[in-house]
Amino acid sequence: MQREVWGFSDADLIPVRMFVVASKIGGQVIGAFAGQTIVGFALSIPGSRDGRTYLHSHMLAVREGYRNSGLGRRLKLAQRDDAIARKFELMEWTFDPLEIKNAYLNIEKLGAIVRRYTINQYGISSSRLQGGLPTDRCIAEWWLNSNRVRQVLEGGRSINVEPEMVIRVPAHIYQWKNDPASRDRARDTQLANREEFLKAFSRGMAVLGYGRDGEGNGSFLLAHPEEQFEFSSETERETASSCT
Incomplete structure (x- = not known):
């Protein structure tokens, strides 16, 4: 499925034994099935930040015929349910x-x-989705019990944001990445947006919303968060060592 979804070469594939290890050291290996056929999966491994443990969701994949059906969101919610049951406060992914x-x-x-x-988090990737560009990544923080996350999950979408900065991604980005003749336009967009993200984050802003217009263009909405997103002051409890 990794080859199907990302187009990875053998060198970039995560081996089966890594999934086994993750399931035995407190990570998550969650599958979605249609009958006996796996159609999606999520892989997480434990991490440490500020002396506290969290889960890093390293991979989530859905087969092409099952995309745009909400399955990716359902896999994330299954991750959240398991993480909360084991007293985790935070999940992250790139x-x-x-x-x-x-x-x-x-x-x-x-x-x-x-x-x-x-x-360039992972170096140059063999994935066709990357289009030969550097693997720049945003780091998503999912504060599982925050008011924000609860409101979004209960309401079906994010709360309104009054942005202090907007970073735009043109809908043509996919075409630009896949076409060697226009790849420089994709690279220019990546570099310009990289500078904007780094500038905003250095000023204490966060991505709090995301907009899409009728033509498919995307917009990151950034502002200074009002809610505090950090670990609680309670003593960290022990977590279970595996997930089925």
């Missing part, structure tokens, strides 16, 4: 800010926020 649909899901449908940006 995503390509040039992927408009994915950004919309993360911000608007799940309630994640973004306060960090990494340049």
